[in-house]
Amino acid sequence: MAAEAPIHVLNLGTQSVTLAEFARGKVGSLVLKRHQRQEVLADPAADAARLPQIRLAVAELRDAFKLKAGTPINYALSGQLLFTRFVKVPAVAPEKIEEMVGFEAQQNVPFPIEEVVWDYQLASGEKGAGAEQMEVALVAVKADALEELNECVTDAGLRPQKVDAGPMALYNAFRFNHGVRSECDLVVDIGARNTNLIFIEGLRLFVRSVPFGGTKVTEALAKEFGESFAAAENRKKASAYVGLGGAYAEDKDPDVAKAAKVTRNAMTRLHSEIVRNINSYRAQQGGSAPNRIYLAGGGASLGCTREFFSEKFGLPIEFLNPLQNVAVSSSANLEAVSHEAHLLGETVGLALRSLHHCPVELDLPPASVVAAQKDARRLPALILAAACFVLALAGWWFLLQRSATVKEAALEQLSARVTQMQGFEAAMKKTRDGVTALQQREASMLAAAQDREFWVKVMSELNAKLPENFIWVTQLEPTQGGRPLFGAAGGAAPAPQPTPVPAAAPGRKADGPTGPVIDGIRLRGLYLDNPNQDRVIVEYVQNLAKSPLFDLDLSNQAAIITKKSPQNATEWAFDYELQLKLKKPLALP
Secondary structure (H helix, E strand, C coil): CCCCCCEEEEEECCCEEEEEEEEECHHHCEEEEEEEEEECCCCHHHHHHHHHHHHHHHHHHHHHHCCCCCEEEEEEECHHHEEEEEEEEECCCHHHHHHHHHHHHHHHCCCCHHHEEEEEEECCCEECCCCEEEEEEEEEEEHHHHHHHHHHHHCCCEEEEEEEEHHHHHHHHHHHHHCCCCCEEEEEEECCCCEEEEEEECCEEEEEEECCCHHHHHHHHHHHHCCCHHHHHHHHHHCCECCCCCCCCCCCCHHHHHHHHHHHHHHHHHHHHHHHHHHHHHHHCCCCCCCEEEEECHHHHCECHHHHHHHHHCCCEEECCCCCCEEECCCCCHHHHHHHHHHCHHHHHHHHHCCCCCCCCCCCCCHHHHHHHHHHHHHHHHHHHHHHHHHHHHHHHHHHHHCHHHHHHHHHHHHHHHHHHHHHHHHHHHHHHHHHHHHHHHHHHHHHHHHHCHHHHHHHHHHHHCCCCCEEEEEEEEEECCEECCCCCCCCCCCCCCCCCCCCCCCCCCCCCCCCEEEEEEEEEEEECCCCCCHHHHHHHHHHHCCCCECCCHHHHHHHEEEECCCCCCCCEEEEEEEEEEEEEEECC
C-alpha cells in the first residue's frame, strides 16, 4: 500500500517564515519530520521590502525541502494582518446563522465587506438576558494584502489548501496538547510587531492583539545606543536580556547592563498592556483571572523573559510546548527543535487541520485559491467528458474505416481537418508573437516600476546618513554632468542632453542608458554655528560615501563639497553645497 503523503505547512510571520513537514502517525497522531526557519528583516521603515523578502524566503525553503511544483500546503497569517472580533448574536436556526453573522461582520469589520476575506467560528452558547445567545469569533483580513501574500506562496510553486489565522492555529495546538482545562490559561504570543493574548478557559476562547512586539525592544535599543535598526537587532540577539529587579547584580559589561535596563523598560510596557487586557477580559467578558501563563513567539526568546513575567505576575510561567503530544522524527534537527519548540505552535495547528477536526476551523482563502479549487473539483468531470468525446470519435472513425462506400468522403473530411489545423497553427503563431510583444512591454514596465522607487531610496538614504544635529538640507536638484537638469530656481530649464557613451563593440549592445540621464544630485543646505564648525558637512559626506547609491571619492572632497561658507561671529547659519555622483544613472523618459 502506498505511503500517505506528508503534510506541509508554512507559517508566514512578520519577522520569520517557517516551513515544516509532518507525517501522519498512528491513531490520529502527528510526527514532525523536519522544519526550517528563515529570518525576514523586521525594520518597520523597510516595509516595502518585506513582501519580496517573504517571497525569497518561501522559495529558498521550498528548494531546501526539494518540494515538487504543485505541492499542497496550509499556511497561517500573522496576527498583525488580522482583524479579530468576538461578538454575541441571538440563537437562530442553523440556516439563518450565516445571514446573522454576515450582518454582524458588516457592522464590526472596519472596512467595506467586499474588500476583505472573512470567516467565523461559533462558540458554545450562553444565556443572555431572557434569550439564548451564541458567541462568534469573527476574523477578517484585507483581500489585497492576502492576495499579495498568497502570490509569495504560489510563485514558489506551492498549492495553497487552507489559509488559517495564526492565533487560531496556536489555539488548536494548545488544545491538542493540553485538552480541555477548567481553569483559565493565557498564551502570550510575542511576535515582531504584535503580541497576541489568547485566553483559554474550558471550551471558551478569547483573543486580543496588543500593538507591541520585538521591534519595540529593538527600536528602544537603537535609540539608546544611537545605532541603526539592524545593528540594534544584532545587539538584541547577541547579548540583550530583560533586566531583573531586586538584588540582581548588573552585568560587568556596561553596554550589556544598559541594554538590559532598556529592554526591561520596554517589556514593562508589554506587562502593563497584558494586565489591562486581563482586567478587560474579566470585566467585559466575564472571564476568570489566568492561573498559568504560556510564552510563545520569537519575542519570548529574549533572555530572562520568563523570569521577568514570573516576577511581575507571581504566576507559573512556562514556555509553550506544542510538541508535547507530537512525536519528533530522528530526521528532524533535534537541537533546533529543542531551542525553537515555542515557535512551532502555528505549524502544529496547521498540520492538525489536515489530520482531523479541530476546535477552531477558520479558512481565509483568497479569491485566486477559491477559483483554483473550483477548477480542481470540476477537473474529473471534464476529463470524463473528454474521454467520452474521444471514445465517440474513435467509434465513428472505426465505422468509417469499415465502410468502403464512405472512404472517399472520410479522406475529404480529414483533408479539411488538416487545413483547419494549419489555420490553428497560424493563429497560434500569431498568438505567440503577441505574447512575445507583451513580454517585451512587461520588461519595460518593470524597469519603469523600479525607476519609480529610485527617489524613495535616494531620499531615505540622504535622511538616514544625515548627522543628528547642526545641519539641514534645503534644496535638492538632479544633475547631468554636474549641471542642473531643470535650471536654477526661477529660470528656464535647459533641454536634457544625452550623456556621451563609448561606442559598443560590434555585435554587442551598449550597457546602460544612451539618452538623457540623471547621474548626480546637487544638495544645498545650511549648517549651524557649532563647536565642530564645518566638520558636520565632512561627516555627512563620509556617511554618504558608505551608501550603495552614491559614488564619492573622499580623496577629492573639493569635487563633492562645491560650496561651504565659513563660520563667523555675525551669523548663526551658513550655506553649503554638495555634488553627489550616483553609482547608477537614472535614464529620463
